[in-house]
Amino acid sequence: MTLTSEMVKQAALAAGADLCGIGDMARFEGAPKEMDPRYIFPEATRVIGLVFRIPRGVQRGIEEGIQFYQYPSMAYGGINEIYAPAVLYSLGKLIEDHGYEAAVYRNTGARGVVSDMDGSPGNTLSPEEQIEVMEQAKTKTAHHRSVQFTRPVREGNVAPDLQFHFRLAAVACGLGEIGWSKMFLTPQFGPLQRVAFLFTDAPLEPDPMYSGPPICRRCMACVRECPGQCLSKTESIVVNVGGKKCEWGKLDEWKCYAFYTHAGRKFNPFVPKEVFDKNENGCLDLLEGKAPANEKEIMKVYGALEKYFPTWVGYNMAKCGGCIRACVSMLEKKGGCMEHRFKEPLRTGKAWVMDR
Ligand code: SF4
Numbered sequence: 609m610t611l612t613s614e615m616v617k618q619a620a621l622a623a624g625a626d627l628c629g630i631g632d633m634a635r636f637e638g639a640p641k642e643m644d645p646r647y648i649f650p651e652a653t654r655v656i657g658l659v660f661r662i663p664r665g666v667q668r669g670i671e672e673g674i675q676f677y678q679y680p681s682m683a684y685g686g687i688n689e690i691y692a693p694a695v696l697y698s699l700g701k702l703i704e705d706h707g708y709e710a711a712v713y714r715n716t717g718a719r720g721v722v723s724d725m726d727g728s729p730g731n732t733l734s735p736e737e738q739i740e741v742m743e744q745a746k747t748k749t750a751h752h753r754s755v756q757f758t759r760p761v762r763e764g765n766v767a768p769d770l771q772f773h774f775r776l777a778a779v780a781c782g783l784g785e786i787g788w789s790k791m792f793l794t795p796q797f798g799p800l801q802r803v804a805f806l807f808t809d810a811p812l813e814p815d816p817m818y819s820g821p822p823i824c825r826r827c828m829a830c831v832r833e834c835p836g837q838c839l840s841k842t843e844s845i846v847v848n849v850g851g852k853k854c855e856w857g858k859l860d861e862w863k864c865y866a867f868y869t870h871a872g873r874k875f876n877p878f879v880p881k882e883v884f885d886k887n888e889n890g891c892l893d894l895l896e897g898k899a900p901a902n903e904k905e906i907m908k909v910y911g912a913l914e915k916y917f918p919t920w921v922g923y924n925m926a927k928c929g930g931c932i933r934a935c936v937s938m939l940e941k942k943g944g945c946m947e948h949r950f951k952e953p954l955r956t957g958k959a960w961v962m963d964r
Pocket residue numbers: 787788789790791823824825826827828829830831934935936938939
């Protein structure tokens with residue numbers, strides 16, 4: 609039997625994906641060499657994108673400031689490590705049973721030759737600095753694992769591990785658009801999803817690029833509610849994917865990494881007040897923008913503060929999520945895509961902030 613796009617989509621949904629889109633690999637034309645997935649599987653003609661929704665209730669604990677582990681464990685660890693790989697595995701078997709290859713790519717969260725955060729060179733630190741950071745951090749979270757020394761296996765290749773831009777790949781599969789916050793938005797779930805991909809040489813019919821009404825309202829709630837002011841209101845990044853213009857606000861990725869994990873004195877109920885007061889390990893300087901938020905400084909502070917909130921879920925513990933919750937709240941209230949999903953809104957009062 610001929611394998612069709614419809615069969616692939618039905619199988620993906622039956623296995624547990626919430627959405628499935630199929631893109632043409634040619635839509636990656638123009639991507640930087642180090643982020644071009646065509647190097648992973650040169651014969652692939654299609655990319656299959658799978659969306660896994662993040663249940664809104666997984667963020668309830670952070671929204672109330674009461675429980676911070678469910679979001680990283682369920683929405684990061686759970687989806688990236690369990691749910692998505694299981695669906696990729698199942699879908700891959702269907703494709704390979706029809707004589708085509710299925711190169712699966714779950715979210716590794718790793719940094720290869722380029723950073724998965726901003727596409728900048730992955731190894732920004734000197735070898736000595738990398739070793740120093742590894743020793744100081746003494747942890748094995750996804751980002752720490754990435755400290756590495758890589759080189760191409762042959763001339764003309766890029767060095768491993770190639771990390772393509774997940775959100776733009778989701779755009780290439782016709783699943784949605786990039787919001788001002790740089791989050792990937794779908795009409796079905798707004799910013800609440802994670803994605804995984806499969807590359808194949810199966811000659812499937814691709815989906816068109818998303819051309820529905822704009823999902824992002826350009827309301828700038830994500831800018832206003834970022835505790836670290838990491839997202840610019842005026843400066844933007846523009847790229848073209850498969851003929852579709854994608855534009856998002858310029859994000860200071862390393863600063864976001866610092867705030868996402870450590871959140872600062874007004875948003876981190878785990879670190880004793882005195883630690884911030886004494887500016888231990890320069891944490892306050894870093895989190896309040898008085899010191900440069902570069903990789904080396906951030907990893908030093910990370911190692912020092914991690915004892916207060918061990919990453920036992922295997923992922924950085926999220927304390928922020930300001931942009932994603934602001935976006936959900938705005939899309940529910942003002943409409944556009946999420947206004948009919950829930951009987952009650954995510955947020956009924958003001959977002960919390962600690963008074964110190
Ligand atoms: S909060 Fe507003 S501006 Fe930001 S991504 Fe969501 S809809 Fe777009």
